[in-house]
Amino acid sequence: MDVSGSVEEARASYIIRDFEKDSFEARKAAMQSIADKMNQELGNDRVILTLTDQYYNMKEVIEKDMTPVTIAKAVMEDLGITPIITMERAVDTIIGIVSYKD
Secondary structure: OEEEEOOOOEEEEOOOOOOOHHHHHHHHHHHHHHHHHHHHHHOOOOOOOOOOOOOOOHHHHHHHOOHHHHHHHHHHHHOOOOOOOOHHHHHHHHHHHHHOOO
16 A cells, blocks of 8 residues: 655555455455545545556466466476465466476
């Protein structure tokens, strides 16, 4: 969270994270609802909410194309490592192959 301001203006930046898309969307909707309520109480549009999506759970991306997992699995097997792959750990598997040390 980052908060800054002056007499004329104030800004607050928040990072909203959630592992589930529906919950993530609900959190964003809650922020919009808060901004709307504040503007209603203040009588005009004094609160401006800008939402910028920057990160998504990689599970959704990997489910559409398992190529990175397939490559990581093959490399691990070539190194004599027995991969244990679940969708919850698919991204960790890819990251693990990059950082693996014997």
